[in-house]
Amino acid sequence: MSKIDKIIKTTKIHLRRYEYEEVEKCCDRILALCPESWWGLKYKGVSLYQRRKYGEAIPVYEKHLKLYPDDEDTKITLVEMYEKEERYKEALALSETIAHSDDSKSRQKRLMAKMGETPRIIREYDRQLHTVEIVEQTTDMIKRKIVLLEEKAVYLYRNGEYDKSHELFHETVQQYEKIKDEIQFHRDEFTKFYGMMKGCLEKCSKEEDFFEKFFKLGENSEAWFGRMENRLSNYEDPLVYTDILLEKNPENIELLENAGRISYSHDSDYSLD
Known part of the structure; x- marks a missing residue:
């Protein structure tokens, strides 16, 4: 088992216990070894999101999405955070790239309403x-x-x-x-x-x-x-x-x-x- 795999195993334990500060620390260790780690970026973002640190979480999610552009969950959560931060144009633009679903269409309508459209x-x-x-x-x-x-x-x-x-x-x-x-x-x-x-x-x-x-x-x-x-x-x-x-x-x-x-x-x- 590699060093990163060992840290991931520890991270999963903290995730199951909802210990998000510890999750962030583990992810930082992973990212120090591999700055483009899917796991490290994904769950560092999750750890910040779950603690409602949206301003810190958004750049992490953006980096993750740039590296892994097909990750629909990342898009959905990023849209949600943009909306919470009142960045409606960015939220709407990104939501339009998500595979169409009734939920995504509903969110788009709410975003347009908030933008006066x-x-x-x-x-x-x-x-x-x-x-x-x-x-x-x-x-x-x-x-x-x-x-x-x-x-x-x-x-x-x-x-x-x-x-x-x-x-x-x-x-x-x-x-x-x-x-x-x-x-x-x-x-x-x-x-x-x-x-x-x-x-x-x-x-x-x-x-x-x-x-x-x-x-x-x-x-x-x-x-x-x-x-x-x-x-x-x-x-x-x-x-x-x-x-x-x-x-x-x-x-x-x-x-x-x-x-x-x-x-x-x-x-x-x-x-x-």
Whole structure:
């Protein structure tokens, strides 16, 4: 066993114990012997990331990515750190090089929104909705349409186009009514959520009253949490409502916990193998 292999073996022990300061020390020893070590760079970056030392971790991840450009996990984590450091342009540019997945597309939309490019997001929803409209309206396709309408409504709201957003929430409810009896999984949760949406629309004739009632948790908490934790369509963004809900309900601990849990499930997973 080489000297580096021995250090790697020790590093794995510290990783399993979450001893990230020791991991960093081990990785520094590896990098002293081999400055371009995949393992040394990868897990030095991980040790810094796990301690939220993003400013120090980013250059390590950047060096790792330059040497190993096909490492998708490194790209994903680097995008996340760029976003945390409010380096949105770099985050978006890098995210566009990642193999397309629903999670990466969702992150790109959130980044564009933070960069003030919400109209660009809305145009993309228009394109996708047009595509959905011209094909056979199966149950799965209507589910897809509901998700697109719902998410577009959220971005219209965030863009200050409240009247258009309000109209799309109406249409979302109408589309759900068409398929509610055909939902096979989590029907109770979806029916409760869209029923709550419908109730808010019926009770509030004014747009501002609807949004105030709809986005406030309170008696709607169960419906919201059920919706956040379950996907109507495989293509949807599970965090699309999160920023608005956190803004409207800043002291709701259960919301923070739910959002954190959902967000965590979309983060990178580091294997020791």
